Amino acid sequence: MRVIGHIAVNVFRESVRDKVLYNLVIFAVLLIAVSLLLGQLTAGQDIKIIKDLGLAAISLFGLFIAVFIGIGLVSKEVERRSIYSLLSKPIRRQEFIAGKYLGLVLTLLVNVTVMTAAYYAVLGSMAWVAGGWFLPAWEAPAMDPALLKAIAMIFLQLMMVTALALLCSTFTSPILATALTFGLYIVGQFNADLKHFETIVASRPVALLARILYYVLPNLSRLDVKTQVVHALPVPAGYMLWSAAYALAYVAALLALATAIFMRRDFK
Amino acid sequence: MRRPFPTALIAATVVLLALATAVQMQRDRIYAEGAHVDEDVLYVQSPTLMRKAALSFSSVMADVYWIRALQHYGYYRLHQEAPQRYRLLYPLLDLTTALDPYFNVAYRFGAIFLSEPDPGGAGRPDLGVALLEKGVASTPDRWQYYHDIGFIYYWHLNNPTKAAEWFKRGGDLPGSPWWLRTYAAVMLTKGGDREASRAMWSNLLQTADNDWVRKSARLRLMQLDALNQIDELARVRDEFKRRRGRLPESWEELNKAGLLRGVPVDPTGAPYTINFATGKITVAGDSKLYPLPTEPAPGQAAPQ
Numbered sequence: 289m290r291v292i293g294h295i296a297v298n299v300f301r302e303s304v305r306d307k308v309l310y311n312l313v314i315f316a317v318l319l320i321a322v323s324l325l326l327g328q329l330t331a332g333q334d335i336k337i338i339k340d341l342g343l344a345a346i347s348l349f350g351l352f353i354a355v356f357i358g359i360g361l362v363s364k365e366v367e368r369r370s371i372y373s374l375l376s377k378p379i380r381r382q383e384f385i386a387g388k389y390l391g392l393v394l395t396l397l398v399n400v401t402v403m404t405a406a407y408y409a410v411l412g413s414m415a416w417v418a419g420g421w422f423l424p425a426w427e428a429p430a431m432d433p434a435l436l437k438a439i440a441m442i443f444l445q446l447m448m449v450t451a452l453a454l455l456c457s458t459f460t461s462p463i464l465a466t467a468l469t470f471g472l473y474i475v476g477q478f479n480a481d482l483k484h485f486e487t488i489v490a491s492r493p494v495a496l497l498a499r500i501l502y503y504v505l506p507n508l509s510r511l512d513v514k515t516q517v518v519h520a521l522p523v524p525a526g527y528m529l530w531s532a533a534y535a536l537a538y539v540a541a542l543l544a545l546a547t548a549i550f551m552r553r554d555f556k
Numbered sequence: 557m558r559r560p561f562p563t564a565l566i567a568a569t570v571v572l573l574a575l576a577t578a579v580q581m582q583r584d585r586i587y588a589e590g591a592h593v594d595e596d597v598l599y600v601q602s603p604t605l606m607r608k609a610a611l612s613f614s615s616v617m618a619d620v621y622w623i624r625a626l627q628h629y630g631y632y633r634l635h636q637e638a639p640q641r642y643r644l645l646y647p648l649l650d651l652t653t654a655l656d657p658y659f660n661v662a663y664r665f666g667a668i669f670l671s672e673p674d675p676g677g678a679g680r681p682d683l684g685v686a687l688l689e690k691g692v693a694s695t696p697d698r699w700q701y702y703h704d705i706g707f708i709y710y711w712h713l714n715n716p717t718k719a720a721e722w723f724k725r726g727g728d729l730p731g732s733p734w735w736l737r738t739y740a741a742v743m744l745t746k747g748g749d750r751e752a753s754r755a756m757w758s759n760l761l762q763t764a765d766n767d768w769v770r771k772s773a774r775l776r777l778m779q780l781d782a783l784n785q786i787d788e789l790a791r792v793r794d795e796f797k798r799r800r801g802r803l804p805e806s807w808e809e810l811n812k813a814g815l816l817r818g819v820p821v822d823p824t825g826a827p828y829t830i831n832f833a834t835g836k837i838t839v840a841g842d843s844k845l846y847p848l849p850t851e852p853a854p855g856q857a858a859p860q
Contacts, residue, residue: 329623329626329627330619330622330623330626332661332766332767332768333619333622333661336619336661337616337619337622337623340615340616340618340619341616341619343615343616344613344615344616347612347613348613425766427660445612474611477611477612478608508612509612512612514612514615515614515615515656515658516658518615519658519660521658
């Protein structure tokens with residue numbers, strides 16, 4: 289466990305050195321600038337739009353970090369040939385993969401946490417300017433704690449995307465791995481369509497294949513509750529727990545596969 | 557060792573950027589661009605395609621389309637001479653609500669923008685109803701949509717029977733206000749009655765949670781006041797005709813006859829106009845109250 293911890297902390301330090309956290313400044317500037325401009329443009333919907341925009345930005349910034357840093361986790365070590373010296377030390381390959389993964393998840397956690405704090409600060413300042421924390425025209429309070437549910441679900445999505453990026457980077461080139469990860473991210477938004485494929489095709493084997501693909505491919509769309517939360521619609525705790533369990537199980541499966549592929553690679 | 561900060565280069569960047577800005581300003585002054593802000597183009601027309609293409613960012617895309625709908629509406633509100641007015645209003649609202657099916661304000665404001673007669677809106681109450689019916693399909697327990705549909709049937713489509721039907725459906729929902737059911741009864745007994753309209757707009761003025769709706773309700777109440785004043789003026793005109801056997805040729809003539817004092821003005825302060833050939837009295841074209849709502853004539857059946 290100590291080895292995994294060391295690798296994870298190193299990944300976090302490296303991402304800080306690579307100025308990954310600069311995106312937090314962009315995020316804060318974007319939110320503040322938009323919140324100042326919106327009042328004139330949205331017919332009283334500025335709080336709703338800032339909520340939407342903030343959640344979308346947390347998700348998008350996190351996605352780019354997860355993909356671009358995630359792809360480099362293994363491939364960078366191979367390109368720089370530092371993998372040889374690393375593996376000559378008493379580090380098992382499964383520890384290497386787990387440490388790299390947890391390091392990036394830690395980076396994402398710090399990112400998402402700081403973005404969430406900035407997000408609530410902007411919402412709080414807008415509510416203060418508007419003259420109330422929960423005006424009758426709003427569907428939910430400006431600093432609605434329920435927004436954390438959507439942010440938690442975004443974080444689960446990012447954990448899945450990071451695991452996908454790491455998996456792809458263990459067996460192919462960085463460019464292909466990036467394309468594959470983005471491809472799987474997009475598929476993950478649509479794969480609910482596969483679930484009821486039997487209603488549009490007559491062939492039973494095709495419908496069965498679609499159903500198998502539905503369970504094998506990442507299902508990211510069910511982790512998206514941004515719209516519900518912004519409109520103060522209920523997101524049951526049970527749903528959150530089942531979704532978290534699904535995401536963690538899927539991540540574990542992807543890491544197991546990534547480790548298996550990585551263990552077969554010859555670095556001698 | 558760290559290299560020294562290239563101050564000269566930074567200064568040069570700032571100077572060159574200022575130069576580029578100055579050149580651009582000069583070019584824009586010489587070759588001015590047209591000021592047409594509203595791009596009359598909708599690149600993606602299919603709500604289904606847009607919903608899929610937005611991936612997990614459909615809410616924020618809905619906000620973009622909502623802002624576009626507001627700009628489209630605002631542009632034609634200000635440019636009353638423009639052709640094909642409000643042509644994209646419904647498609648933009650349709651896309652907005654397809655991307656975010658719970659976007660309450662897009663349904664409610666959108667329906668007002670669509671239903672209001674020109675120049676205040678697209679003059680398409682049928683599309684207003686269609687948009688709100690979409691809202692009912694996505695959130696069937698929101699009584700406000702039923703209320704708004706009933707209102708459009710009553711106010712814009714002069715159809716108290718349909719209005720009563722929607723008010724009743726809204727009133728039957730759990731959590732709906734008690735007065736919604738009374739609207740249904742009022743529609744069936746006094747459809748088209750001006751005092752029934754006044755009661756509804758007053759209620760809306762008191763219960764609205766939005767400045768825009770409150771402003772609209774105030775305007776409607778002033779229009780109802782104007783209709784009452786026009787009835788008064790019509791009685792004066794008829795009295796003049798009874799005495800002289802002809803219609804008056806000016807407000808001054810009515811003043812001289814002792815039937816009126818000064819030029820009558822509507823609640824916004826704009827003078828009323830009278831067509832001296834037909835005797836028809838109405839608000840001026842430049843009054844904020846123009847055009848006044850049409851009312852079914854007494855005893856006239858409402859269109860179904």
